[in-house]
Amino acid sequence: MMRQIIIKHVKKTIMGALLLLPSALLQAAEITGQTLTLDENRGNCLLCHQIAGSSNGGTLGPELRDIRHKYPDRKLLQQMLWDASSLNSHTIMPPYGRFRLLSTDEIDKIIDFLYKL
Amino acid sequence: MSIGNTLSIVLLALSVLIPHAAAASPYQDMEQFQYYFINRFGISAVDDYAFGSQAFDPKALIAAKESSSTVKHIALIEQGRHLFDTPFSNGASYASCFRNAETGLATDYPYIDAITSQVRTLPLELNLCRSRNGERPLTYDSGDMLNLQIYLVSRSKGNRINTIVLDEANSLAIYNQGKRFFYARRGQQNMACAHCHIDHSGKRLRDRVIPPALGITSRAPMVNDIEGNAVSLHQQFSRCMQRMGAKPLELQGVEYRNLEFFISYINNGLPIQPNGTNH
Numbered sequence: 001m002m003r004q005i006i007i008k009h010v011k012k013t014i015m016g017a018l019l020l021l022p023s024a025l026l027q028a029a030e031i032t033g034q035t036l037t038l039d040e041n042r043g044n045c046l047l048c049h050q051i052a053g054s055s056n057g058g059t060l061g062p063e064l065r066d067i068r069h070k071y072p073d074r075k076l077l078q079q080m081l082w083d084a085s086s087l088n089s090h091t092i093m094p095p096y097g098r099f100r101l102l103s104t105d106e107i108d109k110i111i112d113f114l115y116k117l
Numbered sequence: 118m119s120i121g122n123t124l125s126i127v128l129l130a131l132s133v134l135i136p137h138a139a140a141a142s143p144y145q146d147m148e149q150f151q152y153y154f155i156n157r158f159g160i161s162a163v164d165d166y167a168f169g170s171q172a173f174d175p176k177a178l179i180a181a182k183e184s185s186s187t188v189k190h191i192a193l194i195e196q197g198r199h200l201f202d203t204p205f206s207n208g209a210s211y212a213s214c215f216r217n218a219e220t221g222l223a224t225d226y227p228y229i230d231a232i233t234s235q236v237r238t239l240p241l242e243l244n245l246c247r248s249r250n251g252e253r254p255l256t257y258d259s260g261d262m263l264n265l266q267i268y269l270v271s272r273s274k275g276n277r278i279n280t281i282v283l284d285e286a287n288s289l290a291i292y293n294q295g296k297r298f299f300y301a302r303r304g305q306q307n308m309a310c311a312h313c314h315i316d317h318s319g320k321r322l323r324d325r326v327i328p329p330a331l332g333i334t335s336r337a338p339m340v341n342d343i344e345g346n347a348v349s350l351h352q353q354f355s356r357c358m359q360r361m362g363a364k365p366l367e368l369q370g371v372e373y374r375n376l377e378f379f380i381s382y383i384n385n386g387l388p389i390q391p392n393g394t395n396h
Contacts, residue, residue, distance in 0.1 A: 059320040092316075094306045095307060
């Protein structure tokens with residue numbers, strides 16, 4: 001009897017996990033550079049920057065425009081997003097990579113988005 | 118390298134570091150802090166900073182000076198007055214603990230209590246008064262606690278902040294703990310209070326104008342004239358912490374009280390301006 005109950009619970013758990021898996025994968029795949037840039041719980045770039053097409057951007061940092069021209073060196077921009085304090089110790093830019101707020105892939109997606117601005 | 122050479126290098130290093138490590142006195146901090154704001158924004162009337170971000174906008178400043186308390190703000194004051202005057206179960210009231218409530222007592226706080234060697238704030242004393250009279254303490258984010266403060270602060274309008282740092286080790290240690298908190302980076306945003314409220318005050322975080330640190334203690338608790346709710350100084354600290362991706366600390370805990378003590382001291386001389394809002 002006990003064995004049957006345990007098997008039933010294990011089956012339920014596995015089924016539940018299988019049901020959730022596709023949506024989780026889909027969700028991960030759908031996170032775009034734009035979402036990562038604007039989401040308050042991810043890049044949250046609007047906290048300090050104005051971005052064309054988005055309202056309520058802050059003014060602590062410069063407006064994010066012509067980024068491809070301002071930062072043609074993609075690696076430098078990656079480094080800035082990973083840990084801007086490595087370039088300027090007085091910066092108030094959050095160290096997204098060093099603090100594990102964003103992964104390398106996510107930073108790349110943000111740069112792809114910023115290069116379109 | 119000889120011991121003598123090593124010692125010379127160490128002494129040389131210390132002579133460079135000590136002026137910074139020893140830092141300025143509290144009075145020098147206060148002078149530099151207030152001078153910075155007067156210089157940076159060209160607002161020579163330092164009292165205008167009691168109006169917060171409105172000091173940056175001449176039209177908004179005039180409007181703020183001419184405006185009177187809103188109906189909602191007055192209602193909160195009256196609720197606070199009623200609570201203050203209502204006797205406890207033992208027949209005593211808050212007046213037994215706060216004898217100068219009518220003439221204004223907001224500028225008596227914060228101070229360092231000689232017995233406990235800790236910072237005492239107005240909310241803390243309100244609860245101590247309750248405990249002494251056999252009443253349960255109020256939570257620091259409760260409406261009653263805020264309304265009591267709003268009432269008492271309203272009686273202090275125009276009184277000037279006068280926080281005292283005694284020239285003794287404990288007072289200076291508490292002051293410096295508050296100062297370190299203010300300048301320490303924290304949270305996922307890796308920013309310090311000073312980054313926003315000194316360096317970038319007047320700019321915007323999203324759509325919110327960042328109020329200057331000068332004047333911040335003149336307007337607490339802050340009453341939102343539109344929604345009619347109030348926010349204490351420590352709740353403001355917690356909101357900032359959350360925005361910076363840091364875990365908020367305990368309201369009226371030692372860290373926040375020491376921070377309040379530091380901020381209050383560098384705001385010395387400014388008037389209490391309870392009608393000011395955080396627009």
